[in-house]
Amino acid sequence: MLRRVILISLLFSSYAHAHDYWIRPIDFFPKVGQALQAHLLVGDHFNSESERPYQPKMTLKYELVGATETIDLRKESKKDQKPIFRRKLKKAGTYWIAIERDFAKITLEAKKFNIYLQHEGLGHILKKREKAGEALNAARERYSRHLKSLIQVGDKSDDTWKKRVGHRLEIIPLKNPLTQKKGDVLPFQILFEKKPLSKVAVFVYRKSNGKVTEQSLRTDGKGMAKCRMTGPGVG
Numbered sequence: 001m002l003r004r005v006i007l008i009s010l011l012f013s014s015y016a017h018a019h020d021y022w023i024r025p026i027d028f029f030p031k032v033g034q035a036l037q038a039h040l041l042v043g044d045h046f047n048s049e050s051e052r053p054y055q056p057k058m059t060l061k062y063e064l065v066g067a068t069e070t071i072d073l074r075k076e077s078k079k080d081q082k083p084i085f086r087r088k089l090k091k092a093g094t095y096w097i098a099i100e101r102d103f104a105k106i107t108l109e110a111k112k113f114n115i116y117l118q119h120e121g122l123g124h125i126l127k128k129r130e131k132a133g134e135a136l137n138a139a140r141e142r143y144s145r146h147l148k149s150l151i152q153v154g155d156k157s158d159d160t161w162k163k164r165v166g167h168r169l170e171i172i173p174l175k176n177p178l179t180q181k182k183g184d185v186l187p188f189q190i191l192f193e194k195k196p197l198s199k200v201a202v203f204v205y206r207k208s209n210g211k212v213t214e215q216s217l218r219t220d221g222k223g224m225a226k227c228r229m230t231g232p233g234v235g
Helices: 110-119 123-131
Strands: 020-025 035-044 047-052 059-065 070-072 085-088 093-101 104-108 139-143 146-153 169-173 185-192 201-208 211-218 224-228
Touching (some): 020 093, 020 146, 035 146, 104 110, 110 123, 110 139, 146 169, 211 224
Antiparallel strands (some): 035 085, 059 070, 059 093, 093 146, 169 185, 185 224, 201 211
16 A cells, blocks of 8 residues: 655744744554654754654643544653654554644844745735834744644544644644545645634645655635645655
């Protein structure tokens, strides 16, 4: 079986500080009873620069979400634990590993912040800064991270891939990402506080044989967008 893994990430991250986060399981298709590990990685453009440990103070929710139960992983995780996820998976099915992190703050000098706005498809914010005469001022940014990674345990699949995990900002696939093949189109919707998030930039990355490719998209008025499956890999 050709194993395909598609994970879509909405990136509101700092271009200057390479603050994209993602969850990377060692195996996206583990066997029943297998002890699985997953790493919390940070980098830029899906190129990992370092691994982050479990940080309880910054973690609002950390769950393993299945068809019939949701397990609070904070209860079994230790501070500074790496890799962040260590668990034996005893039941077949589809699961989300889901993390919601608390707000953090950074300050960027004007030039770096303006580059960041352009890079993340936020040119309208830059225009507002210019109109207000603030384009040469440093900027403070408050941001949070909402991460999901989809895994299939054993051969028994279910509809957990469409299940909402309840994050403040969440991407909902409208087809099972794990069954898509090259040439397919995967539609998805982005919700913010349970409402469609319209007209925002979305970046979809795929890594295969060490090479990263990127699709730059934008949601419509209903928070919907579509990405094309360009080949097997991790994304």
